Amino acid sequence: MAGHTQNEITIAAPLDLVWNMTNDLANWPQLFSEYASVEILSREGNRTTFRLTMHPDENGTVWSWVSEREPDRDKLSVRARRVETGPFDHMDIHWRYEEVPAGTRMVWTQDFAMKPEAPVDDDWMTDNINRNSKVQMALIRDKIEKAAAGHEPASVLAD
8 A cells, every 4th residue: 555645726826936936945944834944965957856854843853854856847847756765665746837827736746655664654644744735835825926926035036
């Protein structure tokens, strides 16, 4: 058995702005509420390898892992995967973007499996990812829509 989630949101903003803000890894701690820091480890072509560190959880544990991310602007698609998988056997993420009449639709699909010794199973993680994705997507939507309306500093809009 493996986990699979798919979540989407429509952002009332131009595709270029949504693409640029959501693919600016250095600014992810300002875009997502869960990330304390991002450390870019390497860039090779379009592929970036980076370390994400979360804010401490309710038990004070700080989670951190290394991922790879490869955007394809022509296909409006990003492929990512965890390199340091931690409790996951694997974690593959696909971001898709689509221009729609109301702005830009952003879709996150995650395919994963938990290791047998992980403290939670695939079903628990599926529920957790679905719940958290909705929260993070709403925060991202609100921040990008504010930026589109001209209410955010230029640093947030940087490529």
